[in-house]
Amino acid sequence: MTETVNTVHSRTSEAIEAARAAGRTALIGYLPAGYPTVEDSIEAAVALGNNGADVIEIGIPYSDPVMDGPVIQAATSQVLADGFRIDSVFDIVKAVSARTDAVVLVMTYWNIVDRMGVDTFARRLSEAGGAGIITPDLVPEEAGDWFEASDRYGLDRVFLTAPSSTDQRIKLVVESSRGFVYGVSVMGVTGARSEVSSAAEQVVARAHEAGAPRVAVGLGISRPEHIREIGRYADGAIVGTALVSALRDGGPAAVGTLTAELATGAVRDGAGA
Amino acid sequence: MIEHTGSYQNQPGPYFGPYGGRWMPESLIAALEEVERTFTEAREDPEFIAQLQDLFTNYVNRPSLLTEVPRFAADTPGVRVFLKREDLNHTGSHKINNVIGQALLAQRMGKTRLIAETGAGQHGVATATAAALFGMECTVYMGEVDTQRQALNVARMEMLGAEVVAVKTGARTLKDAINDALRDWVASVDTTHYLLGTVTGPAPFPAMVRYFHSVIGEEAREQVLAQAGRLPDAVCACVGGGSNAMGIFHGFLDDPGVELYGLEAGGEGMDTGRHAASINLGRTGVLHGARTYLMQDEDGQTVDSHSISAGLDYPAVGPEHAWLHDTGRATYEPVTDTECMDAFQRLCRTEGIVPAIESSHALAGALRLARRWADEGLVGPDTPEAEQKIIVVNLSGRGDKDVATAAKYFGMLPDAETPAGGDAEAVAARPEGAQS
Numbered sequence: 001m002t003e004t005v006n007t008v009h010s011r012t013s014e015a016i017e018a019a020r021a022a023g024r025t026a027l028i029g030y031l032p033a034g035y036p037t038v039e040d041s042i043e044a045a046v047a048l049g050n051n052g053a054d055v056i057e058i059g060i061p062y063s064d065p066v067m068d069g070p071v072i073q074a075a076t077s078q079v080l081a082d083g084f085r086i087d088s089v090f091d092i093v094k095a096v097s098a099r100t101d102a103v104v105l106v107m108t109y110w111n112i113v114d115r116m117g118v119d120t121f122a123r124r125l126s127e128a129g130g131a132g133i134i135t136p137d138l139v140p141e142e143a144g145d146w147f148e149a150s151d152r153y154g155l156d157r158v159f160l161t162a163p164s165s166t167d168q169r170i171k172l173v174v175e176s177s178r179g180f181v182y183g184v185s186v187m188g189v190t191g192a193r194s195e196v197s198s199a200a201e202q203v204v205a206r207a208h209e210a211g212a213p214r215v216a217v218g219l220g221i222s223r224p225e226h227i228r229e230i231g232r233y234a235d236g237a238i239v240g241t242a243l244v245s246a247l248r249d250g251g252p253a254a255v256g257t258l259t260a261e262l263a264t265g266a267v268r269d270g271a272g273a
Numbered sequence: 274m275i276e277h278t279g280s281y282q283n284q285p286g287p288y289f290g291p292y293g294g295r296w297m298p299e300s301l302i303a304a305l306e307e308v309e310r311t312f313t314e315a316r317e318d319p320e321f322i323a324q325l326q327d328l329f330t331n332y333v334n335r336p337s338l339l340t341e342v343p344r345f346a347a348d349t350p351g352v353r354v355f356l357k358r359e360d361l362n363h364t365g366s367h368k369i370n371n372v373i374g375q376a377l378l379a380q381r382m383g384k385t386r387l388i389a390e391t392g393a394g395q396h397g398v399a400t401a402t403a404a405a406l407f408g409m410e411c412t413v414y415m416g417e418v419d420t421q422r423q424a425l426n427v428a429r430m431e432m433l434g435a436e437v438v439a440v441k442t443g444a445r446t447l448k449d450a451i452n453d454a455l456r457d458w459v460a461s462v463d464t465t466h467y468l469l470g471t472v473t474g475p476a477p478f479p480a481m482v483r484y485f486h487s488v489i490g491e492e493a494r495e496q497v498l499a500q501a502g503r504l505p506d507a508v509c510a511c512v513g514g515g516s517n518a519m520g521i522f523h524g525f526l527d528d529p530g531v532e533l534y535g536l537e538a539g540g541e542g543m544d545t546g547r548h549a550a551s552i553n554l555g556r557t558g559v560l561h562g563a564r565t566y567l568m569q570d571e572d573g574q575t576v577d578s579h580s581i582s583a584g585l586d587y588p589a590v591g592p593e594h595a596w597l598h599d600t601g602r603a604t605y606e607p608v609t610d611t612e613c614m615d616a617f618q619r620l621c622r623t624e625g626i627v628p629a630i631e632s633s634h635a636l637a638g639a640l641r642l643a644r645r646w647a648d649e650g651l652v653g654p655d656t657p658e659a660e661q662k663i664i665v666v667n668l669s670g671r672g673d674k675d676v677a678t679a680a681k682y683f684g685m686l687p688d689a690e691t692p693a694g695g696d697a698e699a700v701a702a703r704p705e706g707a708q709s
Contacts, residue, residue: 063443063575064560066455067298073442086572110296111559115573137559139302142294162300164462169302187300188460 011131012156012179015054015103016214016236025231025266026180028216029259030057030107030240031247032072033089034079042095044247047256049100052263055236056096057134060089060108067136069191071241075248086112090128097129105158105179107134113146122149132156132179140176150178158182161207163199170210180214180236181207185221192241193220196229204234224265231268277600281526287476290599292592295475296559301455304462309477311378316484321377328373332406333363335370335488339496339665344623345636349643351652351661353501356626356668357493357521366629366670367489367517368399368470374485376403379466386410386465390454392419392447392513393584393631394426395670396470401435403468411435414453416446419583426674444577447513447587451561471514472591475562479591483519490524493665501663507532507642510667511634512605513549513585515594517669522603532604535594536638538580539607549578550607551590552598565592581610581678582630584670612637614682617672629670630678639664 019026029048035041045056061076061084068076089106097104106125113121113133125133132155138146140159150157156179161170164187174181185200186193200217207215216236221227227237239262246254275290287293295305315321329335338358346354359367379387387404388411391397397413404411413430417439420427430437443449451469458467472479472486490508497505508525510518512535525531540548548554555566560575567589568576578588597603613630616637620628628636642664646652652662672679680686 062573064448064452066452066561067300067459069456077442080574111569111575112573114558115556115569115571137296137298139295139297139299142296160299162298162303164300164303166303166306169299173299184300186460187462189456 008151008154008178010156010179011103012055012105013214016180019054020235023268025227025234025268026054026216026236027052027227027263027266028055028057028236028238029053029243030059030238031243031255032059032061032076032079033092034061034084035075035244035247036078038088038092040252042092043252044255045092045096046099047252048243048259049096049102051256051259052266053102053259056100056102056104057107057238058089058092058096058104060086060106060112062109062112065109067189069189069241071244072190075244086116090124093125093130094128103131104129105132105134105156106130107136110135110138118145118149119152122153122155126153126155130155132158134158134182136160140172143176160184161203163187163203167206167210170206174207174210174212177212180216181212182238183207183215183217183234185217185219188219190219190240192222192245196221196226200230201233224262227262227265231266237266274601275596275599277602281597281602282523284480284593286480289479289593289596292564292595293476293479294564295562296564297475297562298459300459301462304458305475305477307382308378308466311382312477312481315378315381324377325374329370329488333369333373334361336492337361339493339500341500342620342624345620346643347623349647349652350654351656352643352646353661353663354639354643355497355500355505355663355665357489357665359489359517359667359669360626360628360632360671364395364399364402365673366395366399367486367520368396369402370488370520371470371482371485371516372396372399372403372468375466375468376407376409379409379468380407382466384464384466386412386461387468388412388414388454388457388461388465389468389470390414390447390450391470392416392450392586393582393629394419394423394430394674395584397435397437398426398429398433400468400470401430401433404435405433412457413437414440414450414457416440416444416450418445419447422583422678423674446578446583448561448575471516472519472593473514473561473563473565473589479563479593482516483523483593486516486520487523489517489520489667490522493521494524497663497665503663504528504531505663505665506530507534507664508667509534509536509635509638509642509664511536511585511631511669512590512594513538513587513631515591517667519591519593521665521667522597526602533597533602534638534642535603535605536608536634537605538578538582538585538634539609540579540581542609543607547579548607549580549585549587551588552594552605553607555589557595560589563592565589565595566598581613581682582634584629584631585634606638608634608637612641614679616640617679618683626668627672628668629672630675632667632669635666635669639666
């Protein structure tokens with residue numbers, strides 16, 4: 001396994017490798033910061049971490065979330081309407097990191113980071129115990145400042161690859177990422193789907209061929225059987241909308257219940273669980 | 274201030290100084306590369322240029338006129354005002370130039386469906402028109418607020434065979450329509466071209482949309498030379514995203530004696546916070562694929578813009594305008610709703626031309642500039658003809674779509690709640706816009 005940028009100790013890589021060693025597909029769960037309240041978003045993320053998630057993505061609500069479907073949009077718009085401020089993201093990351101063993105990443109549209117200043121954002125995230133950032137609307141070509149800041153503060157940087165990505169772009173994304181590569185399974189926005197896209201396997205295979213040691217699949221994954229299927233070819237499975245729906249309908253406890261259920265799908269065939 | 278030497282014209286992008294770029298989800302990068310490749314090849318292809326010229330001449334009605342408006346300018350003797358009549362184009366605004374160009378590219382790429390965002394409805398109408406002309410499917414995203422402000426244009430788009438989706442997220446205006454169009458495009462990119470309507474967005478859109486509108490400035494430059502015998506002292510254009518302004522500015526960018534004014538929507542006033550003056554009160558950031566000036570709060574959340582004109586109600590501005598501002602080549606000033614509507618009425622009453630409310634910002638800017646010159650003693654009743662000042666205003670669209678809004682503004686409706694007659698009835702009959 002080669003990593004082009006491995007002077008930094010990658011906590012996300014470590015978490016995914018630990019899952020692999022235990023015979024599991026890494027389970028990665030997304031929840032929006034501040035939803036439905038700051039307190040409950042912390043409780044929900046802790047429930048996620050303590051019921052089987054290896055990595056937690058804390059999404060920052062943003063006014064123009066072009067990659068998000070209706071469920072996540074509704075949640076994050078509510079958070080913004082309630083007066084959410086960015087400062088609380090770092091409080092949430094700190095609280096969640098302290099109360100679970102799962103690695104905490106932030107997922108954010110880039111203008112949020114840009115406004116604060118990449119260096120300041122990275123420093124504060126690192127101080128809060130965060131492990132890195134997933135950047136849905138940042139491509140490596142625009143990420144010069146983020147490369148520097150992530151190296152300076154020892155943060156992982158997760159870029160996305162899509163079914164439409166050319167081989168050349170996949171190579172760029174793989175070389176730019178640290179922690180894992182986020183394989184977008186479908187051409188579309190976030191949202192639960194009944195089946196895993198047939199494109200997912202190829203997205204993962206192409207990223208692996210381009211040298212990615214770890215590829216996780218996201219978009220449309222909501223059930224244990226989806227994770228079992230993805231686990232045959234990918235290193236991790238990312239669940240978002242299903243968890244947000246559970247939180248909306250049943251609070252943090254429902255997130256814990258769903259996570260435990262999803263975790264059963266993460267156990268690989270033949271692993272002594 | 275950014276130092277710039279050499280030509281300002283034909284900036285290729287993706288960057289304009291520190292602005293522009295391609296801040297987009299990876300899923301769309303391949304499509305953007307395809308559009309860029311197709312555009313780059315097409316502009317060098319004589320057959321494509323001939324197709325475009327033919328449609329401009331025989332469908333769009335180009336060249337558009339340059340009309341001098343002496344009664345409009347009568348309060349400031351010594352100042353001559355000329356209007357570049359993009360309002361006379363087929364579909365009633367400059368928007369058709371870019372739409373025809375991109376629809377040809379879509380055809381070249383083998384796409385069968387066009388999607389677009391629209392604010393005032395002009396770009397949506399133009400896109401629906403091109404879709405009908407080229408036999409393509411069409412979906413137009415329009416903020417719910419705008420479907421109400423511009424109900425007639427919703428009906429026009431539907432008549433042309435387009436599906437109009439009323440966007441109910443965020444502020445329910447132009448920026449939210451762009452968000453939904455992008456969400457559609459991510460899922461439909463194999464068959465669909467996103468026909469972005471202004472000089473914002475990720476590369477190649479800013480440079481490509483400017484290219485298709487640059488005909489405005491090229492024509493205007495030739496026409497003013499022919500009619501007045503010299504270049505103008507100033508060019509005025511309204512700026513929301515900034516496509517009509519880039520189109521007319523481009524022809525004059527390398528004429529250092531021509532001052533360029535972009536008029537932003539000052540809404541209810543810059544101190545009220547209810548405006549859409551991205552450059553004047555914005556800070557730089559990233560929105561809809563480009564680094565540029567945008568209206569945002571301390572956390573980087575986009576702030577809702579406000580303008581009486583749906584077409585300028587956008588919280589950011591094309592990246593090339595951001596660069597022209599920083600280099601000092603163009604000057605950007607806000608115009609309030611009140612100043613804009615005064616200029617609107619003045620053009621109606623003095624020249625018999627009903628302008629779009631968007632374009633009325635440019636008219637107001639021209640009146641303000643003329644008064645400034647008069648106050649400074651640069652012009653007056655005794656100014657010899659050779660020393661008179663000339664302003665070219667881009668009249669980017671006609672005001673038919675704005676009759677209901679303007680009638681309400683001027684209190685011309687018998688009862689504001691139940692408007693009677695023609696256009697107003699259509700508005701009352703469609704309170705929820707036209708989700709289909």
